[in-house]
Amino acid sequence: MSHSILRIDASLRREGSISRDLTAHIVNRLKGESVKTRDLAEGLPLIDEAWTQANFTPAADRTDEQKQALALSDQLVAEIQSVDTLVIGLPIYNFGVPAALKAWIDHVARAGVTFRYTENGPEGLLSGKRAIVAVASGGTKAGSEIDFASTYIRHVLGFIGITDVEFVTADQMAIDADATLKSAHEQVDRLPLAA
Numbered sequence: 001m002s003h004s005i006l007r008i009d010a011s012l013r014r015e016g017s018i019s020r021d022l023t024a025h026i027v028n029r030l031k032g033e034s035v036k037t038r039d040l041a042e043g044l045p046l047i048d049e050a051w052t053q054a055n056f057t058p059a060a061d062r063t064d065e066q067k068q069a070l071a072l073s074d075q076l077v078a079e080i081q082s083v084d085t086l087v088i089g090l091p092i093y094n095f096g097v098p099a100a101l102k103a104w105i106d107h108v109a110r111a112g113v114t115f116r117y118t119e120n121g122p123e124g125l126l127s128g129k130r131a132i133v134a135v136a137s138g139g140t141k142a143g144s145e146i147d148f149a150s151t152y153i154r155h156v157l158g159f160i161g162i163t164d165v166e167f168v169t170a171d172q173m174a175i176d177a178d179a180t181l182k183s184a185h186e187q188v189d190r191l192p193l194a195a
Helices: 018-030 049-055 064-069 071-081 099-108 150-159 177-189
Strands: 004-009 034-039 085-091 115-118 121-124 130-136 164-170
Touching: 004 018, 018 085, 018 130, 018 164, 018 177, 034 071, 049 064, 064 071, 071 099, 085 150, 121 150, 130 150, 150 164, 164 177
Parallel strands: 004 034, 004 085, 085 130, 130 164
Antiparallel strands: 115 121
16 A cells, blocks of 8 residues: 655754654655655745635636745645655744744645635544654653644644554753663654555
């Protein structure tokens, strides 16, 4: 059975990045037949008024300019739709997600495209996918009361329908880097190959 992966790196550091090291290790562990990479350190434009107006205009009524305003967003959504597993590098910056990852989320969390509102509340439209999130932090313990990054990413992924979310944590690197990295790599080695 073929298995496709979308690797998303959000660390601004290309050299010496713990989250990038972990996403590479996870992708290697999963051995996907197809791996796409989206490097958010290259930057994404923030959504703006033109994007918002285009997004809330019915697809059949959009002007060419509106279609252009949503072109990147459409591409980012298509990348998720086309894969089985997302591998997301999540360095914790100031207790939250990096700005580039937030920009990516704003582009892909779209009413009527990746989620919809129903009489029973919102419903994610990207179900049946798996996400593995590699968390790296200097001093913020993953899952603690000051970690607003991993709880946020779990919520956002669930909101768009991805509820099978696993975390690999290299948290509190500033306290004991060697032990933390060893533990994180062991977590990767224990990941099930199939969801």
